[in-house]
Amino acid sequence: MIVMKFGGSSVGDAERIRTVAGIVGAFAEREGIPTVVVSAMQGVTDALIRAAEAASRRDNGTLHRTIAELYSRHEEAAAEVAPPGERDALLAEVHALIREFENLCAAVGVLGELTPRGLDAVASFGERLSARLVAAALRHEGYAARALEASGFIVTDARHGAASPLWEPTRERTREAVLPLLSEGTIPVITGFIGATPEGVVTTLGRGGSDFSASVVAASLDADEIWIWTDVDGVMTADPRIVPEARTLPRLSYAEAAELSYFGARVIHPKTVLPAVERGIPIRIKNTFNPEGPSTLITSSTPEGSSTIKAITAIKGLSLVTVEGRGMIGVPGIAAKVFSAVAQEGISVLMISQSSSEQNICFTIRSAESARAITALKEAFALELAAKNVDRIWAEDGMAIVAAVGQGMRRTPGIAAKLFGALGKAGINVVSIAQGSSEFNISLVVSEAQVEDAVRAIHREFDLGREG
Numbered sequence: 001m002i003v004m005k006f007g008g009s010s011v012g013d014a015e016r017i018r019t020v021a022g023i024v025g026a027f028a029e030r031e032g033i034p035t036v037v038v039s040a041m042q043g044v045t046d047a048l049i050r051a052a053e054a055a056s057r058r059d060n061g062t063l064h065r066t067i068a069e070l071y072s073r074h075e076e077a078a079a080e081v082a083p084p085g086e087r088d089a090l091l092a093e094v095h096a097l098i099r100e101f102e103n104l105c106a107a108v109g110v111l112g113e114l115t116p117r118g119l120d121a122v123a124s125f126g127e128r129l130s131a132r133l134v135a136a137a138l139r140h141e142g143y144a145a146r147a148l149e150a151s152g153f154i155v156t157d158a159r160h161g162a163a164s165p166l167w168e169p170t171r172e173r174t175r176e177a178v179l180p181l182l183s184e185g186t187i188p189v190i191t192g193f194i195g196a197t198p199e200g201v202v203t204t205l206g207r208g209g210s211d212f213s214a215s216v217v218a219a220s221l222d223a224d225e226i227w228i229w230t231d232v233d234g235v236m237t238a239d240p241r242i243v244p245e246a247r248t249l250p251r252l253s254y255a256e257a258a259e260l261s262y263f264g265a266r267v268i269h270p271k272t273v274l275p276a277v278e279r280g281i282p283i284r285i286k287n288t289f290n291p292e293g294p295s296t297l298i299t300s301s302t303p304e305g306s307s308t309i310k311a312i313t314a315i316k317g318l319s320l321v322t323v324e325g326r327g328m329i330g331v332p333g334i335a336a337k338v339f340s341a342v343a344q345e346g347i348s349v350l351m352i353s354q355s356s357s358e359q360n361i362c363f364t365i366r367s368a369e370s371a372r373a374i375t376a377l378k379e380a381f382a383l384e385l386a387a388k389n390v391d392r393i394w395a396e397d398g399m400a401i402v403a404a405v406g407q408g409m410r411r412t413p414g415i416a417a418k419l420f421g422a423l424g425k426a427g428i429n430v431v432s433i434a435q436g437s438s439e440f441n442i443s444l445v446v447s448e449a450q451v452e453d454a455v456r457a458i459h460r461e462f463d464l465g466r467e468g
């Protein structure tokens, strides 16, 4: 049994939804009924959040414009994909959902604030709408199909915006919801991205989390494979939007895929790999718009001889935080104090570096969290700042991480030298280098303005666009 997930661009309009129905239908004929997981139509999650944020600041112009767009996009798609006898019923369902969303926005407007819990309720509508459209398109093609809301069976903790599944109830309830449909020959079309707490409050698994949903469902069903359908030919040597000559990587290990996604390869959500590793389920990444083209297979092993860089990734929107002071030299526990202050704020650190002089500690976090990090650090080091053991704590915005990923490359001499040589030649200033211990990765901080040039320079230097 296969779990197939289709991303936002794959279900972006009626024509694309019909393409998806064609792919799923052909697979069902050939290999048996797959379980389908879908994202919201491209841009819809952003639009929902934009509308609710507008409501919270009582910006009615933006609110009404955004809601009108939601209606027109979904109405247009529904009218085109519905089987002839179902058109009115599907349109009514779409209307009822968007009305419910409007009511939610009205409540947000009255309260004047959007809580994390409210935001999850808001963001859930995109997948609730798209799953109905995809199921209808399948019925149009003559297949039995039913939309399922994952809030009925993906049971999570209450960490809104980044909820984690509770494995046991999720497994049990997913099997209860999905297996009967499969055995009667109905294609389940499940909302990605969303879940609910044991009390039934809707949660989301994090932006881009539909990939993770697919892997949670696959693990619960003991699926044979997970197929992630997206808008590029699998995982490539770099983001093809930055490096046009990027090439598909036919094979990756779970560890490499995790590392790539963690360091910015949006093509697969970082949490996707975990449930798959645990049950040894292979993941394929395929292109909805080029289904017979190259694809990536992710399993526990990677072909021999992969001792060099496989791919270059980048994450933007970061800040470099520095804690500096001569009085820090030789004082034990400073690093521990820095990182516990940041951790207590729930801020995750992407990369750490400490120069050997011990005069400063630098680390990289998302810019959205930098103000909170600085406040927390200044409080934690109030005494040291007063005593001048710590001189300065500050954040530099506009940073990015570039990471070169590949299993075993750390053991190959000369790779780092070649990498820095390439950046030097391209005139790119390396702000900081990771002290990471992973064998899979060399990562460094550059300014956001230079990050794309840095990715291209490394890609060119290692000739990653070449076949082989």
Ligand code: ADP
Pocket (backbone or CB within 6 Å): 006, 007, 008, 009, 010, 039, 208, 229, 230, 231, 232, 234, 235, 236, 237, 238, 239, 240, 241, 264, 265, 266, 267, 268, 311
């Ligand atoms: P979906 O909507 O299908 O989930 P995403 O937009 O989340 O798709 O992810 C696909 C995008 O990931 C591609 O369009 C591409 O721009 C980007 N991307 C970033 N790094 C890579 C990479 N190494 N290989 C392939 N795609 C990448």
Ligand code: ASP
Pocket (backbone or CB within 6 Å): 007, 008, 039, 040, 045, 046, 126, 192, 193, 206, 207, 208, 209, 210, 211
């Ligand atoms: N629709 C959600 C988002 O835009 C989840 C996803 O697409 O994977 O973040």
Ligand code: MG
Pocket (backbone or CB within 6 Å): 007, 208, 211, 266, 267, 268, 269
């Ligand atoms: Mg995605």
